[in-house]
Amino acid sequence: MILTEIRHDGGHMRLIIEQPKANILSIAVIHTLRRALSEVDRLPHTRLVTIEGAGDHFSYGASVEEHRADRIPDALAELHGLVRDLLACPAPTAAVVRGRCLGGGFEVALACDLIFASKTAILGVPEIALGVFPPAAAALLPPRIGVARATRAVLTGRTLPVDDWVASGLIELVAPPEELGDAVDRWYTEHLAPRSAAALRCAAQACRLSLTQHVNTALPRLEHLYVDTLMRTQDATEGIEAFLEKRPPHWVHA
Secondary structure (H helix, E strand, C coil): CEEEEEECCCCEEEEEECCCCCCCECHHHHHHHHHHHHHHHHCCCCCEEEEEECCCCCECCECCHHHCCCCHHHHHHHHHHHHHHHHHCCCCEEEEECCEEECHHHHHHHCCCEEEEECCCEEECHHHHHCCCCHHHHHHHHHHHCHHHHHHHHHHCCCEEHHHHHHCCCCCEEECHHHHHHHHHHHHHHHCCCCCHHHHHHHHHHHHHHHHHHHHHHHHHHHHHHHHHHHHCHHHHHHHHHHHCCCCCCCCCC
């Protein structure tokens, strides 16, 4: 489910989500990823932790089945726990994105310090089409790309090619899909391998400080808005069920 590879003399921990098909982030997958991430604490030489998806896509997002009203509190708590884990990770973190990186998958990438992406990557938060919104993205996007761009992304649900996200300053590196792994290796070798792991850990925590403080304040309020207000509406239930039944939703606007 989560493959772990230690590379470059212990300097690079590579976490690979392998969950056919399209690496859907179920509660079980997220829990396993969090457990793998917790191992960084005992690996003091780690200079970079990367998260990527096996196959052609990073992740199509969180499990829609687990977004039903009876399961969503647990699903959100686990996903938001992963966001907090990434923001507290001792080492610098990066998402390595190929193909589609949507919804909860994009939220995981946004919680990483850096994003490396293939030229053919598509990223976005399309939750509004299901009658819901992405709480973690609503917290993470404004400080990362600005309020106007973040608002547009959440309200329209548009999924955009990598060039649009490069223009917002979100993407660190872009390469052809077949060359992305080598490009990440070169970036690591040039920028992080010569540095002190202890210094990089402190620098990563320093750079995240304001974002972490913001997320720790905003995310509980957004989770409350989602679970206790949005999920009590008919449209939220209708949007989820329509998606699962592969039919257009019938909104009642309440």
